[in-house]
Amino acid sequence: QVRLVESGGGLVQAGGSLRLSCAASGSRFRLNTMSWYRQTPGNQRELVAAITSGGSTNYADSVKGRFTISRDNGENTVYLQMNSLEPEDTAVYYCWVRISVGYVYWGQGTQVTVSS
Secondary structure, eight states, X not given: OOEEEEEOOEEEETTOOEEEEEEEESOSSOEEEEEXXXXXXXXXXXXXXXXXXXXXXXXXXXXXXXXXXXXXXXXXXXXXXXXXXXXXXXXXXXXXXXXXXXXXXXXXXXXXXXXX
16 A cells, blocks of 8 residues: 655745655555646646656746746656746645556645635
């Protein structure tokens, strides 16, 4: 069973920065794509950013140029550096991982609140 532990959320003023981390443990298989999603009350979870095991990335249009996703394959950890935060970025952020045999796993979520 893969366990994902997220950290780094919190309260920040608009224009500020936060860095989220998600450490994966317990997998006997290679971690393929690792992603960050976010969700606000009453809305569906949306993809924020994703990174493949080879380092290819893609971003939601709303965060391009402000957020950067990266990963440390040796530590099985994915990061999300969030700069120039806006109140609209307020959400619960979830880590998502797909392992090589196809199963996917979600983290428990971490709250990010951006005040205006």
